Amino acid sequence: MYNIELGKSGLSVPTVAVGCMRIGAKSEKEICSFVDTAMSAGACFFDHADIYGGGGCEEVFSKAITPSRREKMIIQTKCGIRSGFFDFSYDHIVSSVEGSLRRLGTDYIDVLLLHRPDALMEPDEVARAFDYFREKGMVRHFGVSNQNPYQIKLLQNSLSVPLVANQLQFGIMHSSMIQTGINVNMYNESATVRDGGVLDFCRLESITIQPWSPLQYGFFEGCFIDCERFPELNRVMDTLCEKYNTTKTSLAFAWILRHPAKMQPVTGTSNEKRLLECIRGSEISLSREDWYEIYRAAGNILP
Numbered sequence: 001m002y003n004i005e006l007g008k009s010g011l012s013v014p015t016v017a018v019g020c021m022r023i024g025a026k027s028e029k030e031i032c033s034f035v036d037t038a039m040s041a042g043a044c045f046f047d048h049a050d051i052y053g054g055g056g057c058e059e060v061f062s063k064a065i066t067p068s069r070r071e072k073m074i075i076q077t078k079c080g081i082r083s084g085f086f087d088f089s090y091d092h093i094v095s096s097v098e099g100s101l102r103r104l105g106t107d108y109i110d111v112l113l114l115h116r117p118d119a120l121m122e123p124d125e126v127a128r129a130f131d132y133f134r135e136k137g138m139v140r141h142f143g144v145s146n147q148n149p150y151q152i153k154l155l156q157n158s159l160s161v162p163l164v165a166n167q168l169q170f171g172i173m174h175s176s177m178i179q180t181g182i183n184v185n186m187y188n189e190s191a192t193v194r195d196g197g198v199l200d201f202c203r204l205e206s207i208t209i210q211p212w213s214p215l216q217y218g219f220f221e222g223c224f225i226d227c228e229r230f231p232e233l234n235r236v237m238d239t240l241c242e243k244y245n246t247t248k249t250s251l252a253f254a255w256i257l258r259h260p261a262k263m264q265p266v267t268g269t270s271n272e273k274r275l276l277e278c279i280r281g282s283e284i285s286l287s288r289e290d291w292y293e294i295y296r297a298a299g300n301i302l303p
């Protein structure tokens, strides 16, 4: 696996991140094995959130962090989602990060993301929280998730630190960011801009896009691989798997990584074999024709 720079942070990160939203049920033995497998494959970047498993995912994960290993790991977590509302207040951000540090059993977070836009956000309050973390050495880098260009600009206006990442849903079956760029000024559904042009904005601002749910269709409706609802996509992917001597899971990651924005997709599997397939997607270089063939097989149109 190759590395990329996370935004303009100077931090070199593996191009596939390991998502930890679904690891809550693992035993100590299982989580240690899962993390060993990831690290051995070069996947040392782990994505968490204070709310995953109600905090249980960070707690389970802490069992796989040894003092000698901590510096080799890059741990990202998120804050700002509460039960029934979003909260980017100074008090909540600080207490959330203190909770994550306690559950993870570490004294610093490498990257902190604001999880989902809070309509009541005061950018200066967020800036005060981030400055506090920097002063205390509690958080090294900062980013956002699910934000559009103007929301990011609004924050940037107050922050004294750069935003290095924006985590967004993206994958073969969730490619609205691509569709709008291909259908500019057309009278069809694909032309609808849902994100304010965030893909090109992030490229211009050197903010790394981290695709979440890379294998899901809809909003957590299921994995499209081998799903009978998508026969044409799976047929095309099967053919390309033979050509590239790979699996559909690897191919789905290769499709995301073929985009020149240098994205960092986040895996979701809790199965070690499938985790390695996701990571191996970084070794495949899809041709332009094959990338577009997958795009069209997913039901997308070209004008």
Ligand SMILES: NC(=O)c1ccc[n+]([C@@H]2O[C@H](COP(=O)([O-])OP(=O)(O)OC[C@H]3O[C@@H](n4cnc5c(N)ncnc54)[C@H](OP(=O)(O)O)[C@@H]3O)[C@@H](O)[C@H]2O)c1
Residues within 6 Å of the ligand: 018, 019, 020, 021, 022, 047, 048, 115, 145, 146, 167, 168, 211, 212, 213, 214, 215, 216, 222, 223, 225, 249, 266, 267, 268, 269, 270, 271, 274
């Ligand atoms: N920022 C945000 O708002 C946000 C939202 C959601 C998620 N996330 C992050 O993104 C990560 C990934 O999201 P996700 O879990 O929805 O990712 P995903 O990779 O799209 O979905 C993973 C799920 O698909 C299943 N699956 C079925 N067939 C598979 C195959 N062939 N290969 C791989 N997985 C297969 C997995 O089951 P098995 O475990 O049995 O393989 C798992 O339940 C999360 O862990 C979290 O870190 C962020």
